[in-house]
Amino acid sequence: MDEKIISAQNVDFHYEADPEDKTPPKQVLKNVSLDIGRGQFTAILGHNGSGKSTIAKHMNGILLPCGGKVYVDGIDTCDEKKIFDVRQRVGMVFQNPDNQIVATIVEEDVAFALENLGVPPDEMRERVDDALRSVGMYEYREHSPHQLSGGQKQRVAIAGIIAMRPDCIVLDEPTAMLDPKGRQEVLKTIRELNHDFGITAVLITHYMEEAAQADRIIVMDNGEIIMDDIPKNVFSNVEKMKSIGLDVPQVTELMYLLGRDGIPSDTHIISEEECADALEKLLKG
Amino acid sequence: MLKDITIGQYFPGRSAVHSLDPRFKIIITGVFIGMLFAADGFAALAVGLVFLAMSFIMSKIPFRLMLKSLKPIVPIIIFTSVLNIFFLDGAPLVKFGFIKITAEGLRTSAFMVIRIIALIMGSSLLTYTTSPITLTDAIERLLSPLKKINLPVHELAMMMTIALRFIPTLIEETDKIISAQKARGADMESGNILQRAKALTPILIPLFVSAFRRAEELAVAMECRCYQGGDGRTRLRQLRSEGKDYFALGVSIVFLDIVIMLNCIFG
Numbered sequence: 001m002d003e004k005i006i007s008a009q010n011v012d013f014h015y016e017a018d019p020e021d022k023t024p025p026k027q028v029l030k031n032v033s034l035d036i037g038r039g040q041f042t043a044i045l046g047h048n049g050s051g052k053s054t055i056a057k058h059m060n061g062i063l064l065p066c067g068g069k070v071y072v073d074g075i076d077t078c079d080e081k082k083i084f085d086v087r088q089r090v091g092m093v094f095q096n097p098d099n100q101i102v103a104t105i106v107e108e109d110v111a112f113a114l115e116n117l118g119v120p121p122d123e124m125r126e127r128v129d130d131a132l133r134s135v136g137m138y139e140y141r142e143h144s145p146h147q148l149s150g151g152q153k154q155r156v157a158i159a160g161i162i163a164m165r166p167d168c169i170v171l172d173e174p175t176a177m178l179d180p181k182g183r184q185e186v187l188k189t190i191r192e193l194n195h196d197f198g199i200t201a202v203l204i205t206h207y208m209e210e211a212a213q214a215d216r217i218i219v220m221d222n223g224e225i226i227m228d229d230i231p232k233n234v235f236s237n238v239e240k241m242k243s244i245g246l247d248v249p250q251v252t253e254l255m256y257l258l259g260r261d262g263i264p265s266d267t268h269i270i271s272e273e274e275c276a277d278a279l280e281k282l283l284k285g
Numbered sequence: 286m287l288k289d290i291t292i293g294q295y296f297p298g299r300s301a302v303h304s305l306d307p308r309f310k311i312i313i314t315g316v317f318i319g320m321l322f323a324a325d326g327f328a329a330l331a332v333g334l335v336f337l338a339m340s341f342i343m344s345k346i347p348f349r350l351m352l353k354s355l356k357p358i359v360p361i362i363i364f365t366s367v368l369n370i371f372f373l374d375g376a377p378l379v380k381f382g383f384i385k386i387t388a389e390g391l392r393t394s395a396f397m398v399i400r401i402i403a404l405i406m407g408s409s410l411l412t413y414t415t416s417p418i419t420l421t422d423a424i425e426r427l428l429s430p431l432k433k434i435n436l437p438v439h440e441l442a443m444m445m446t447i448a449l450r451f452i453p454t455l456i457e458e459t460d461k462i463i464s465a466q467k468a469r470g471a472d473m474e475s476g477n478i479l480q481r482a483k484a485l486t487p488i489l490i491p492l493f494v495s496a497f498r499r500a501e502e503l504a505v506a507m508e509c510r511c512y513q514g515g516d517g518r519t520r521l522r523q524l525r526s527e528g529k530d531y532f533a534l535g536v537s538i539v540f541l542d543i544v545i546m547l548n549c550i551f552g
Contacts, residue, residue, distance in 0.1 A: 062505055084511045092509040099499045100506035104418045104450045111521035113510035118517045128521065146453040160510060 005073055005168045005200050006036040006059050006090065012067035013054055028054045030223040031068070036168065036202060041194045043211035043231075044204045046220035047245045052204050055220070056172045059202065060090040073167065088117065091161030093171045097153035098145075106148075106156050107132065107141040113164045131163035134197065135189050151182025155189055162193065168200035169193065175207065187213070208235070208249045212270045219246070236267040251275035258282075296413045301529075302344035303414045307423035309530040314411045316537040320544045321400050321407075329547040330399060336540045337407055346413050354409035355402060362398055369394035419522075421445045426524060432515075439515025447503070455496065462491050 011032045017025035029051045036042055036059075046052035057063040058070050061077035070077045072086045091113075094100050103109040110131055114124045132138040135155040145153055154174055161169055171190065175183040187210055194201040203214060211217050217234040219227040221244040227234050235241065235248045238256040242248075248256070249270050255278070258265040263282065269275050297303075302310075320333040341351070355362075373394075375387035412420070425442035432438050466487050467473070473484045 060509060062508065084513065087509055087511050092506075094502060094506055096499075096502060098454050099502035102450065102503070102507060102510075103446060108418070108521055112507075112512075115518050115520055116511045116513060118519050121519060121521060121523055124519065124521050144453075145450070146457075157506075164510070 003038060004035045004071075005038050006034075006202075007071045008032055008034050008055070008058060008065075008068070009070070010068035011055070011058060011065040011070060013051075013058070013063065013065055028223055029058075029065075032220075032223070032225055033068075034218060034225060034228070036200060038167070038200055039194075039198050041191070041201045041213075041215045042203070042218060043214035043216070044202065044218045044220060045206065045208070045211050045234075045246060046204075047206075050220040050244075051223040052220045053172050054223075056092070056170050056202065056204050059168075059170050060092050061086045062092070084117075088164050089166055090168045090170060091164055091166040093154070093157050093161055093169065093174050095173045095176050097150060097157050097177070100157050101145045101153060101160075104144055105141075106137065106143050106145060109145065109156060110141075110159045110163050113160060117164070127163050127165070131159040134162055134193065135159045149182060150178045151185040154178060154182065154186050158186070158189060158193075162199070166199065168202065170202045170204070172204045173206070174203070175205065175210065183207070183210075206246075208247050212249050219244070231270055232268040235270050238267055295416045296346055296350060297416075298345060298414070300343060300345045300414070302340055302410070305414075305533055306524055306526045306530040307415050307419045308427055308524060309526060309534050310411055310415055311420075311423055311427060313534055313537045314407060316534070316541050317407045318404060320537075320541050321403055323541065323544050323548065324400075325548045326551045327396065328551060329544045330396065330403075332540060332543050332547060334399070334403055336537065337403055337410075340410060341406070344410060344414050346410065350413065351406055351409065354413075355405055358401065358405055362401055365397050365401065366394040369397055417449045418446065421449070422520075422522065422524065439518070443515075451496075451499070454499075455492070458495060459488065459492055462488050 011029050012027065013029040014025040014027050017023075032051070032055060034055075044052045044055065054063065058065060058077070060072065061070075061083050064070075064078050073089050075082050075086055075089075077083070077086050101109050102112050107128055110128045111124055114127060119127065129138065129141075132141055135158050137152060137155050137159060140148065140152065140156075145156060148156065158169070158171075158174075169190075174190075175186050178186065190201055190203060191213065193199045201214075203210065205211055212231045212235065214231060217227070217229065217231050218225055219234060219241070226244070227237065227240070235252045238248050238252065247253070251272055251274070252267055252270055254275065255265040255267045255269050259267060265282070266278060269278055305313075317333065317336060320336065321330070324330040324333055370386055370390045371384060373387055373390035375389035377385035377387050378391075379386045415423075421442050424445075425438055428436065428438045428441075463473070471484060471487055473481065473488075476484070
C-alpha cells in the first residue's frame, strides 16, 4: 500500500501540433507535480484553459504525459500492460451525464465496467446493488436513464464508477450542467463516498462553494499549480484569486470588503456559520 | 412533437409470451415466418393464423396496438392486392376494356394480403413483447457462433445498444435545435419540397456536430470504465432457457409440420 494514491512528477503536456502550423504547440501543463493522499478530498480550481481537466485526464491514463511521470498506486500510467489496473483504481466522472451512460437501463449501465472486467454474474449483481445503494439510486435500478433528472443521471454515472471499487474517483466538473438541486445531490454523494467509504476524491470545479468543502484546494492557472493549501488559506488570498479570474465564496468576499473598509475582519472565513458568528461579534462590539 | 415517436415499440407486461427466453422468441418468430412462406393454400395459411392468434391472446397485447403496427404497411398491402387482382391471367370474371378481373387474381391477392398482414403482426409481436435491449442481447448470443468466421458480433450488438441509448437523447436535441433555429427566424413550414429539404440543413449540421462530440466523450468514458471489446466480458443479465421455452419452440415446430403436411394433402 502506498500512502499516495496518485503522484504526478514534473508533468509536461501539449497536444500534437498541426504539421501545417509552424508555431510550437502550446504547453497545456508545465512541470506540474502533485501528490494525492489516500482518503483525501481534493478540489482543483482554475479558469477555463488552466489545465485542470488535462491534469485530471492524466490521473487514469486517458492522457499520457509528454514529459515527467504519473504514478497511480505506484503503477506508471505509461505502462500499457497495466493500464486497466490503473483505470480500475482511479475512476473518472465527466461533465455531461448523457455522454457517459452506455446502457438503456440504469443497473446495466452500472454493471458496464464490471462486465468489461469479467466479474462473475453473482458477484456483479451484489456490487451493482451496493453501488446503487451508496449513491441512493437503488429504487431507480430498472429505469431508463432518459427518464431521470440531471442530478440522478450523474449519480448513476458515479455508481458506474463506484461499482469497480476504485481507490480514487476523479470528477471533472460533474455539476457544471446541473441545476442547483442536482448540484447539491451530487456533492452530497461525493462527500458521503469520501467520508463513509474512504474513497479518495478529486473534484474539478469552478464553483467556489463546492471547493470550500474539500480538505485541500489546488489552484491552477496557465498550466501551473499556483496554490496548494487548505481551503481557508487559499480563499484568504482574495486579491490573488481575483487576479487569475477566480472568485472566492461570498462570505469570504464580504469579510474582505469589510477589511478593506477598515473594519477588522478575518478572510479565513469560508462558511456561512463562521461568517454569522464573526458578524455577531463585530456588531456586539 | 418529436417525443411522441416510440422506437422499439416495446409494450411492457408479464405475460407468458413476455417471459419467454428472447432467443427462443426470435427462433419461434423465424419458424412462424417459415409457416407463412411454406403455406401453399388457404388451409395451410389458416394453421399459421391459428398459431399467431394463440400467441397473440397469450401476450395480452391490446388489439388496437396490433392494428397500429399495420398502419405503415397499408400502401404496400394496397399495391400488392391491386397488382395481383389486375395482372394475373386466367378466366376473367369482369371485363372493362383492357381491365379484367380474374378469379385467380382475387384469390392470390387475398392470399398475399393475409400473408403480409400475418407476417407484420408476427414480427410486431416479437418487438411488442421483448425490450430492445433484451432483443439485442439475444441477437448477440444467437449470432455468437459466427465469431469464428470473424464476424464482429459483440461490436454490432454494442453499436445497437448505444444507438438505442442515444435515440431519446438525440431526439431531444433535435427538438432543441429546431426551436433555436425557429427563434432565429428559420422557416421550415412553407415552400416546396426542395426548399423544405434545404431548410433542414441548419438543423442537421449542428446535430451532426453534437453527435460527434458526444461520441468522442462517450468513447473516453467507456475507456475509463475499462472497455476492451468483447473478449473476456461477462454479463449482468444471464439468459436462461427453461422447459417452457423448449415447449413453445416444440409447439411452433408442430405447427410448421402441420402446414407442410396440409401442403402435401392439398398440393
